[in-house]
Amino acid sequence: LVSLDGALGQLQPSGDVVLLDGSRLPASAASAASVADASVARKPLQHGSTAPSLPSADGAATVEPCTFDIVLGPLTRDSVLGAEICFCLFEKGFCVLKLCQRPDEQRAAVQAMQDLAEEGRLGRLPEEVEEGYLGLGGRGRVLWLDPNTTTPVHEALLAADQNLSYIASVLAPFSGDVFEKPLRERTPALLSLSLDEEEEEDYPQPPVDDRMLGDFLSAWRRGGVARYICFCCKLSGGIEGY
Numbered sequence: 557l558v559s560l561d562g563a564l565g566q567l568q569p570s571g572d573v574v575l576l577d578g579s580r581l582p583a584s585a586a587s588a589a590s591v592a593d594a595s596v597a598r599k600p601l602q603h604g605s606t607a608p609s610l611p612s613a614d615g616a617a618t619v620e621p622c623t624f625d626i627v628l629g630p631l632t633r634d635s636v637l638g639a640e641i642c643f644c645l646f647e648k649g650f651c652v653l654k655l656c657q658r659p660d661e662q663r664a665a666v667q668a669m670q671d672l673a674e675e676g677r678l679g680r681l682p683e684e685v686e687e688g689y690l691g692l693g694g695r696g697r698v699l700w701l702d703p704n705t706t707t708p709v710h711e712a713l714l715a716a717d718q719n720l721s722y723i724a725s726v727l728a729p730f731s732g733d734v735f736e737k738p739l740r741e742r743t744p745a746l747l748s749l750s751l752d753e754e755e756e757e758d759y760p761q762p763p764v765d766d767r768m769l770g771d772f773l774s775a776w777r778r779g780g781v782a783r784y785i786c787f788c789c790k791l792s793g794g795i796e797g798y
Contacts, residue, residue, distance in 0.1 A: 566629035566656060574629050574656050624654035628719075634726045641723070642730035645782070655719065661712060662788050668710035669749045673697055677707075678749060682764035685772045689746055696748035697759055703744060716786040717745045723784060731782070739782060743775055 565575040573581040625644050626637065644651035672678050678697035681689055690696055701709065701717055724742050731739040751759060 564627075566627055566631055568631060577657070577659055579658065624652040626651065626653050627656065628653045628723075629656040637723075638726040638728075638730045641727050642734055645734045653723070661715075664710065664712040665716060665788050668712050669747060671710070672699060672747070673749055678747075678759075680751075680759045680761045682768060683761045684764045685768060686761065688772055688776070690748060694748075695751045695756070697751055698749075699747045701745040701747055713747060720745060720784045720786060724782070727782065735782065742784075 563575050565573040565581065567573055575581060626632075626640050628637065641651045641653075669678075678699050680686070680695075681698055687694055689698075701713065721742065724739060728739045
């Protein structure tokens with residue numbers, strides 16, 4: 557991982573730099589930039605690095621810095637990624653990955669979720685299981701991404717689901733060192749769009765039934781459980797994706 561004129565990226569063998577926003581800086585431009593500001597160009601960053609602050613819409617204020625543990629880019633090796641995720645989970649119980657992804661791909665994922673909401677395909681989870689799935693205090697409009705469904709889903713959401721499967725596959729060989737049991741399978745992805753307080757009346761929570769409770773309990777009683785979250789949020793300066 558290198559810092560180039562204040563932007564973080566992954567250095568490629570060709571000398572190009574793939575920035576965290578998914579764009580590629582050619583070797584010639586990277587070389588020129590490093591000469592212009594040698595103090596920040598190609599500066600290795602340590603584990604748990606902090607990315608530069610993002611400017612607000614008016615260019616004056618800044619939002620909170622983006623922190624992460626590992627960058628997931630074109631040169632990230634499977635064995636290194638799995639071992640580092642395992643180390644983070646063992647050390648602190650969670651791991652934050654930063655995906656090198658273009659802003660237009662992030663916007664497409666958010667727009668796809670908003671389109672699903674407008675089509676009436678999103679709904680609430682029962683109160684008894686909502687926080688279990690979405691986290692403490694979590695509430696949202698959700699849709700299970702069933703791999704066997706014939707209903708069309710935007711490719712941006714399918715790509716995020718494939719990323720989760722990939723991360724699970726590289727972590728699996730190391731999972732026995734962290735969990736009670738090695739990871740052997742994953743559940744379907746749960747898509748969730750944030751829900752504001754004023755929108756709650758439009759999305760009442762349905763009553764829970766035995767099947768919902770059974771599915772929830774069976775997922776969390778397996779002994780070796782890891783929760784993967786692919787997160788995109790709107791910030792004042794744009795959209796930030798993890």
